[in-house]
Amino acid sequence: MKRVYVNEEWCLGCHLCEYNCAFANSGLKDMAFALKDKKIFPRIHIEGDNKISFAVSCRHCTDPICVKSCIAGAISKVDGVVKIDRNKCVGCLTCVLVCPYGALAPAEDGIMQKCELCLHNSCGAPACVAGCPNKAIVYEERGEEK
């Protein structure tokens, strides 16, 4: 299946992916209205220093430990996409404790949110990738390991 992959040598550390993610999941039509003067809670984040940077978001693991560990049964894997039911989540952060990639962070309300590849918002494909100016993140098939 298609996932978001990182080409770290191309990442400029511009953080645009974070803004595009926050906007895509805001449900709003105007980016300035959605984000201006607000602390954003994106589902992707940039790590690194001045020289090397790269984006981190959910890897949609083959065998996701967050799904197995969620105390509320709120995280599931459907058609390869690891999803969260925010109505079931109680914000215990067990998924944050177990995700080996540090890819998960709660939303502003303390309840978890996560990258669902923009498949269910108005973008239909990852907004972080669409807005990346240097192709440092791509959305493609890289083959499944057996």
Add this chain to the structure above:
Amino acid sequence: MKKYVIIGNGTAAVGCIEGIRSIDKTGEITVISEENHHVYSRPLISYYLENKTDLEHMKYRDDSFYKDNGCRVIYGKKAVKISRTSVTLDDKTAIKGDKILVATGSRPFVPPIAGLDTVEKKFGFMTLDDALTLEKVLSKDSRVLIVGAGLIGLKCAEGIRDRVGSITVCDLADRVLSSILDNDCAAIVQKHLEKNGIKFMLGDTVERLDGNKAFMKNGSEVNFDILVMAVGVRANSEPVKTAGGEVNRGIIVNSKMETSLPHIYAAGDCAEGFDASIGKNRVLAILPNAYIGGHTAGVNMAGGDSVFDNAIPMNSIGFLGLHIMSAGNYSGVCSEEKTDNTLKRFFTKDGKLCGFILIGATERAGIYTALIRDKTPLKTIDFDLTKKVASNFIFSKKIRGKKFGGVV
């Protein structure tokens, strides 16, 4: 067609069902549920009392789960005896099974306190029924005494805080959450809870009870309306023990979740499996391990090949806005990162991270957990950098390439 019997209807049972179905789509699965409830998330009972979830959202799997997975569920019956090929219920029905999973969980340990029988309103805090019966007696002027300042006792306190008059928590240990926190971390959590109106009597315990009064060991008396017993739990290992299987603090299992009895597996809070953080067997009664152990058992019961050999103790728990995480053991050398409101403690041994405690600073903690699980040599990463904020930047470019450029 293979026949499977699962004793228990909690997290390990669900893991087992999903494990079986990943291999065997048609075998007959029978689930024996002592509780008269669709599978629900046990740890959510405090959130239920706190109005942060409801009975519908507490369901651990959808209403159609058993149907979708072709399971027959027998509610309200207890398994009293098992043999290599069958399970006998308390109504004497025998159910045949080629493979049996014991996922009977645990029960509260109630110490023999003099006068306990004179207390009218006393409760455990383990099951949904416990929470529902407790809820019925809560009132704005109730004085509640909770015996036990562990995870169960304190989660109960948080859950009912806004619905009662006062809460006092006592524990024989000299600190709160003694199973997961050291002294300094426990003191921070205790202070936070006290600020939120919860009173503590630590290093002290109830010696005698008389109606609505508790006589404490140190000589003081506590008047209460409601008593919650949250001293500890005991594994429900009887089915295996009486069948002659090997039992210690829990049912002893190997990394395939097999008990010492052929065809009989165990998982969840009743089982004593391998704890990779100490290198020996231990009961690790936490939900992730229940699911993973159950799933491992299910795969193996269905003829697949699965092992669970990297279990470690770990907890993520919040109390009234303060998040706490812990993992591994604290036997190593301690180093810490501290701010006014947060404390992170790391324990290293033999060049590896063996444990941590995080209070109020839990960002990307899974990176730390993975360092323990993977036994990553700290000399291969920039560990000092990641103590402040956990980051994948500590890994080499090659490892990052695998993590973020490949299928994982």
